Each structure stands twice: as C-alpha cells, then as structure tokens.
Amino acid sequence: MIKDKHKKYYQSLTRNMILSAIIVSFTPMLLVICILLHQFRVSYHEKTYAHLSELVQKHKQNIDAFLNEKLANIRFLAINNSFETINNNDFLQEKLFNLRRDYGNLFVDLGVVDENGIQLAYAGPYGLEKADYADAGWFKKARQVDSFISDVFLGLRGYPHFIVAVKQNGSGRGYLIRATIDFMAFNSLVQNLRVGKTGYAFILNREGKFQTNPAMDYQPNHSGYEFFWTAVEKTKNKILITRWKDDAGIENLYAVGSLKSGQWLLIVKQEAADAFSDLKRMLNIAVLIFMIGGVAIIFMAFYTSKRMVKRIRRADKDKENMNQQIIETGKMASIGELAAGIAHEINNPVAIMVEEAGWIGDLLEEEEFGQSNNLEEFNRALVQINTQGKRCKEITHKLLSFARKTDSTLKDVQLNDIVNEIVSLSAQMAKYNKVIIETRLQKTLPYITISPSEMQQVILNLINNALDSMEKTGGTIRISTKISEVEEEHIVVIVEDDGPGIPEANLLRIFDPFFTTKPVGKGTGLGLSICYGIINKMGGKIDVQSVIGEGTRFRIWIPIQK
Amino acid sequence: MNGKEVHSVNPVAPETDRIRLLIVDDEEGYVNVLANRLEKRHFDVTKAFSGGDAIRAVRGQDFDVAILDLKMEDMDGIEVLKIFNQMGLDMEIIMLTGHGSQEAAREGISIGAFDYLTKPCELHELIRKINQAYRKRKKSE
Numbered sequence: 001m002i003k004d005k006h007k008k009y010y011q012s013l014t015r016n017m018i019l020s021a022i023i024v025s026f027t028p029m030l031l032v033i034c035i036l037l038h039q040f041r042v043s044y045h046e047k048t049y050a051h052l053s054e055l056v057q058k059h060k061q062n063i064d065a066f067l068n069e070k071l072a073n074i075r076f077l078a079i080n081n082s083f084e085t086i087n088n089n090d091f092l093q094e095k096l097f098n099l100r101r102d103y104g105n106l107f108v109d110l111g112v113v114d115e116n117g118i119q120l121a122y123a124g125p126y127g128l129e130k131a132d133y134a135d136a137g138w139f140k141k142a143r144q145v146d147s148f149i150s151d152v153f154l155g156l157r158g159y160p161h162f163i164v165a166v167k168q169n170g171s172g173r174g175y176l177i178r179a180t181i182d183f184m185a186f187n188s189l190v191q192n193l194r195v196g197k198t199g200y201a202f203i204l205n206r207e208g209k210f211q212t213n214p215a216m217d218y219q220p221n222h223s224g225y226e227f228f229w230t231a232v233e234k235t236k237n238k239i240l241i242t243r244w245k246d247d248a249g250i251e252n253l254y255a256v257g258s259l260k261s262g263q264w265l266l267i268v269k270q271e272a273a274d275a276f277s278d279l280k281r282m283l284n285i286a287v288l289i290f291m292i293g294g295v296a297i298i299f300m301a302f303y304t305s306k307r308m309v310k311r312i313r314r315a316d317k318d319k320e321n322m323n324q325q326i327i328e329t330g331k332m333a334s335i336g337e338l339a340a341g342i343a344h345e346i347n348n349p350v351a352i353m354v355e356e357a358g359w360i361g362d363l364l365e366e367e368e369f370g371q372s373n374n375l376e377e378f379n380r381a382l383v384q385i386n387t388q389g390k391r392c393k394e395i396t397h398k399l400l401s402f403a404r405k406t407d408s409t410l411k412d413v414q415l416n417d418i419v420n421e422i423v424s425l426s427a428q429m430a431k432y433n434k435v436i437i438e439t440r441l442q443k444t445l446p447y448i449t450i451s452p453s454e455m456q457q458v459i460l461n462l463i464n465n466a467l468d469s470m471e472k473t474g475g476t477i478r479i480s481t482k483i484s485e486v487e488e489e490h491i492v493v494i495v496e497d498d499g500p501g502i503p504e505a506n507l508l509r510i511f512d513p514f515f516t517t518k519p520v521g522k523g524t525g526l527g528l529s530i531c532y533g534i535i536n537k538m539g540g541k542i543d544v545q546s547v548i549g550e551g552t553r554f555r556i557w558i559p560i561q562k
Numbered sequence: 563m564n565g566k567e568v569h570s571v572n573p574v575a576p577e578t579d580r581i582r583l584l585i586v587d588d589e590e591g592y593v594n595v596l597a598n599r600l601e602k603r604h605f606d607v608t609k610a611f612s613g614g615d616a617i618r619a620v621r622g623q624d625f626d627v628a629i630l631d632l633k634m635e636d637m638d639g640i641e642v643l644k645i646f647n648q649m650g651l652d653m654e655i656i657m658l659t660g661h662g663s664q665e666a667a668r669e670g671i672s673i674g675a676f677d678y679l680t681k682p683c684e685l686h687e688l689i690r691k692i693n694q695a696y697r698k699r700k701k702s703e
Contacts, residue, residue, distance in 0.1 A: 348589045351682030355595040358685055362602050393682055432635065 014309045021301035029293055033286055044279045052195065052255035052268055052275075053239040059193055059201065060239075060257040060266050066189060067164075067260060070106075070181055071147050073099060075166045077110075078177040083170030086177065087112050092123035099179075108161060108180040115143065115174045124180070126157050138163050142176055149260055151205040152183055152212075162186070162211075187212045190266070196277070199270030203259060204228075211264055228265055232258045243272060323533050326513055330530035334461055338425060345428050346396050354389035357382045413452050415481055415491055415558070416441040422459045423479065426467070433467050434474030435497075442482040445491055449561050454534045461527040462495040462554050468518070469499035469552070489560045490540070496553035502546040510544055580606040581696050582624065586616040586642065587631035587658065596629075599685060605692070613637030613645075620651055627676075627695045629688070631658045632666050643670050654695035658683070 077086070077095055085091060092110045099107040109124020117134030133139040138150035142165040150163040160183040165176045190212040193201040203211035206229075231240045240256040251272040259266050273280065361382045364375070423437050430437050459479070466477045475498045484492040502510065509515045511532040516525030535542045539559045546552040583605045587593045590611050597607040608623065610616035613636050616628070628646070632639030639657060646655065657678040659667045667678035676695045679688060 347681045348592060352589060352591040352595060354682050355592060355599060355685070359595050359599050362599055366602075389682060432633065434635075 010309050010313055013312070014305050017305035017308065018301045021305060022297060025297040025301070026294065029290065029297075033290055037283065037286055040282060041279060044276065044282075048253070048275050049241045049255075052253065052270070053241055055193070055195065056201075056239045056255040056257045056266060056268050059190070059268075060259055063189055063203075063259055063266060066186070067149055070164050070179070071149060071166070073103075073107075074164050074177055074179050075147060078166045078168045083112075083168065083175060087121045087175075089121050089123055089129070092121055096123040104185065106182055106185045108182050110180075111178050113139065113165075113176040113178055115176075120175070128157075138165070139176075142167065142178070143174075149263075151207075151209065151264075159183070193268065195268060195270050196274045198274040199253075199268060201266065201268045204265045204267060206263060228254070228256045228267065232256055232265060233262070326526055327530050327533055330457075330461075330526040334457060334464065334527065338460065342396070342425075342428075346392060350389050350392040350396075354386055357385035357389070409451060410449050411452055412447045412449050413455070414447055415445055415455070415493065416443070418452055418455050419459060419479055419481060419493070422456055422463060426460065426463045429467055430463075430477070433471055435467055435470050435477055436475075437463070437477045437479065440478065440480040442480075445481060445483065446560055448491060448558055450538050450558065451534075454538075458531045458534050458556065459493070459495065461531050465527060466495065466497035466499060466552070470497060473499065475499055475551075483560075484557055487557050490557040491560060493556040493558070494553060495556075496551060498551040501548040501550055502544070502552055503548060504546075507544060507546055511542075580604055581692060582606045582608070582626045583692065584608050584610060584616065584619055584625040584628040584653075586610040586613070586628060586634075586639075588612055588634040588636070589631070596688075600689070603689065613639075613642040616642055617645055617649075620646065620649065620653070625651075625653045626699055627692050628653055628655045629658060629692075630655055630675075631681075632670065632678075633659075640666060640670055640673075643673060643675060647674055652699070654699050656688075656691050656695060 081091070092112070096107060096110045099110075109122065109126060109128070111119045111124070111128065111131075112121040113119050113133055117132055117136070117139050119128055119131040119133065122129045122131070136155070138148070138153070141150070142148035142163075146167050148163075148165045148167075150165070152160050152162045154160060155163075161180045162183065163178050163180055165178040167174060167176055169175075190201045190203055195201075201212075205211050227242075228240070231242070238257075240254075242254050242256070243251055244254055245251050253270045253272050253275050255268040257266045258264070361379070364378055364382075419439060419441060423439055426437065463477060463479075470477075477495065477497045480494045482492060484490040486492070506515075506517060511528050512525075513529040514525040515529075518525075532542055535556055535558070540557045542554065542556045544552065544554050583600060585593050585596055585600075585607060587596075588611055593609045593611060597609050600607050608619055608625065610619050613634055616630070619625075620628075630639050630642060634642075643655060643657075646653065654676040655670070655674070657667050657670045657675050658681050659678055667675075670678065676698065677691055679691060
C-alpha cells in the first residue's frame, strides 16, 4: 500500500519533470522558429515582389522603347520625305531594305495609305498595292492621331502582326505611312522573359487579347483582367503586384505594368508556389529541424527525468534508512536514561534489604542462638537474601546496558494510557528534580492507530527534556490531551513546562539532528529530531513555543483515522 | 551494645583508634542499617540523612572518613563534596553511586574524594575502603 503510494508519487514526479522540461525547451524553440520564419517570410516576399517589380519595370521600358523606336523610324521616314517621294514603291522598297538591314526581319512591309484607306504605295512580300483599309480597325484609329501603334491582329494576310502608322499632311491631303512589325520578332522580347520554373510574361490589350504568344496555356480571366486595368490605372505608372487564384485553383503572382501609354498591359505571371519555393524549402527545413529537435527534447526529457527520479528515489531511500538509524540511536539513548533512573531507584531498596539481612546475620552471631535448631536455616535464608540482592543488582546493571529496538508495529491505542504510563515511569526522576507532573487528559479521546512504543518515546523525550531544563530550579510539567480545535480530525498532546525557556535562535534549530545545548557527552542532540521524524511518520505535526523565563510548550497533533 | 567486648569474626579488624565515620544518604533505612553494622564492627558512626544534615554534622565534630551518597533529594553529593572542600575539612570521602553514574563519581575523585563504590555494595568491601582511606589520612598527618 505504502509502496504503491510511493510509486504513484514518483510516477507523478517523473511526469511533472518531463512536462516541465518539454514545455521549457519547446516554448523558446517554437517562438524563435516562428519569429525567424515570419521575418524570413516577410523579407522573402518583399524580395520576390521587388524582383518581379523590377523585372516588369525593366521590360516595360524595353518594350516601350522598342515600340517608340519603331514609331520613330517611321516618323523619320515620313517627315524627311515628301508625299511625292514616298508615294513610290521603289522608294519604299529601298527604305524597307535599309530598315531590314538595320533591324533584321522586324519590318515586314511598308506602305502609304491615303485618307480614304487606299494603299497608294507598298513595299513588302504580300503585294498589297491598292489594298483598301477603309474598314480596318487600325486605320480608323490611326486617322484620329498623329502616330499609332495597333494591337496585334491577323488582318488581310492571316498572320499575326501589328501596325505602326504615322499621319502626315502633304500636297493638300492627309496620308498615312504605315509599317508592319513582325509579331514573332516582337514576341521574342516578351517570350524570353522567364521567371523561375513557371513564370512567364505576356501582353494584353484593352480587349483582353494576347498581344504576345504566352509561353503557357493561359486564358485570361475576364474579371481578373478588369481588375488589372483598374488597378494599374489607379497606381499610374507603378508596377502592380497581386496574388490571384486562377480557375484551376492555383495561386499565382501577377506583376502588372502598363505599356504603350496605358493601352497594353505587360503581365508577368508566376505560380506562387514556384515564386516562394525557396521559402517553402526553408519552411520544410525548419519543420524538419523542429521535429528532430522536438524528438531529441522529448527523448532527453524522458531520459533525464527518469534518471533523476531514480536518483531522488535512491536518495529518499537512503534518507529513510538513515532516519531509521537515527531513530534507533535516539531510542537507545532515551531508554538508557530511563533505565539509569530505574536502576538507581531499585538499587537503594535492594541495598537496604541486603544490609538488613547482613544485620540480622550480625545479630545472630552476637546472641547465643547457637543452640537453636533453626540457626542453620536462618543462615541459609540470609545467604539466600544476599544472593537474591546480588541478582537484583545484576538485573539493574543489565537493564542499563539494555538497548532494545522500539517496536514500530501499529496498534489501536488510547493516547491517555500511553501518557499515564510514561508519567508514572518519569515520576521518580521528576521527584529528584523537584518537578511536579500534572496531567489534564480529555477522557473521551477516540482510539488511534499508532505505534505505542514510538509514541512513548516521543512523550518520554519531551518529559526528559523538560526535566533537564528544570534540573536546578524545579517546576511543573503539564501534560494535556484533547481533540484539537485548530486541526480537524486531530488529537493534540501538549507538554508544557515553566522552566527557563529556549532562546529564539535555538528554537529554530531545535528539531535539527545533532543540535544540542547540553555539554559534550551529555546529549546526543537526537531526541527532538527523532520525535519530529516519528510524528511526521504518523502523519501528524509537532511544534514548539517558548518564552524565556516563562517556559516551553510542545504541541503534537496526531490525525484520527476514520 | 557500645562498649561491650565482642568477639567477632569480622574480616577486617578495627584500627587501634575507633574510626570516626559520617554516613550521608537520604535513604534513612540504608543509613540506619549500615550504621548498626559498622558500629558493631567498632566504628564510631554519625548518621546524616541529607546534605544539610551532613554539613551541620561536620561543623560540630571532626570525622576521619565520610560515606557520601551522590544522589540526594535536597542536594547533589557533588555539591556536598564541594562544600566540604570549601570548609577545608581533614576528612577522606568515599562516594556511593548508582550504576551508570560513574561519571559523577569520577568528577568527585577529581575534586578530592578518596574513592567510590557502586550501590549496593558488599559490607566487607566498604570496610576495606574505609580502612584504606583512614590509613591514607593517617599517613598525610
């Protein structure tokens, strides 16, 4: 039963140690990892966004520059040549050749279109002289402005291209110089822009149509596209970065910038997972470290806690053994004191008896009892008395050297009986010290289950101490028992004297083992520490109050078992 | 019985002068019977039943040897011994102790007592000690 209780105690101790070790180790680790991860995440996002933003900004400038350059080429041609000069297929052919020499196959063809949309002159591979552009979208728009760059369209030739046109006035009428820019050459400007594994760029026009061939299969989501436009218009020339879930449910990063005076959008799209793959990897590593650390912590917590509890257990056991030893030592000491008292008391009457017998012997010699028939018998009886007297002496001597182990078996006892027993044992010693022992015992005390020998030892010890303290002065020892009013379900035993009292400094150490104020060889300093140990073992408690010059009071509470 | 010529079988013959003894013990029965037996052996015995009695007795009379119980109700034997010492008495002292209080006896010897015996003791042993003490006292005179 007690072993079981101990086992439970150590189990809960182990559990508590493990828990606190884990909590104490995990909390800072978790905090540090979370804070670092958060910081890393924020700065990584910033970095990624900055990178995308810079990329878009750069390409936006490149593309704008590219378009403006092409426009400038055509404007240059238009301004420096009169309508008459330019409205000539051969002239155009020459200019186209020059342009192709400078820019490769970028320029597909050149043409001059009058204000009615009829192509007056043409140089290029498609033979589009006299082509009528009056209904073409680009023409309608180009007529309104000085210079114009169209969206990409298939047009008459059925091949994606866009048109750069400059409006001129000459010879009394307006006309347009137009050039077709090869889509593929333009497309390469954007198509080569790749970010990570999934990032690519494309250009959308106002209608949400691709102006470049996207590297991936992508259908712009209309509402998303609208959002881009409004957002870009709001942020003016800045690069907009946003996250968007596409129809497939994949989250994407979009970096959006406006092109061509806000007519096109340059969009770089990258899957968020790809953009933040390093972050993800970092997170995975952190989780891995956390888990390995966690496993290590848990293992160490278990291992060290179990080891420590094992040590504590061993230390407790050692302590218990030592306490037992101390109790034994103290028992011998107090029994020795008691025995010495008894021995002295018995010695006196025995001495008188033996001497009286001797006196009878003396008298028998003196008187003339020689004739008495019973003389021999008298002498035999006297010798017998002498022998038995010696035997008594031996017994008292044995008693003095006697040191039995106190019986710690539990019994149901009436505390008052124990008190009375000890009081009568101590009476003689008290008489010598001129000390009166008074008892005030409550008659209705319940039986308690304790070791009577141990309880005797405690009370005897307290009485002996009181007697020692009043050795010179004499006084009164009052012993009272009652049901405690302070502690519920406890019997209280009070042993108080009106001796010299105990100084406060000593009071604090009074229950310490080997603390004694008696001269060397007179006291072991174990008595009260043994009492303390015994009462503790009973589940009770002991305390002491003392006033110098007035006396000392020991109180013992012993629990009443149900 | 005093003055009566006795042919005795005492183990120890009395010295030429009667030895003046003072027996101090609070056990009256013991003192009485011891006094009877010692007087029978030609000692001049005075009884004292307490430390106070003993001090009063030595004030009025000289003694050769005192037998002093160490544990008495009114006064510790050692205290009595100290007072005797202070009075500068020319007297040897044999202490009687209980078993286990030899320490006190040794203390007594250290402050001038002749020897000690453990109670109860054999009469002949006591007489032997008394004679030893007496001889010592005679020698030192």
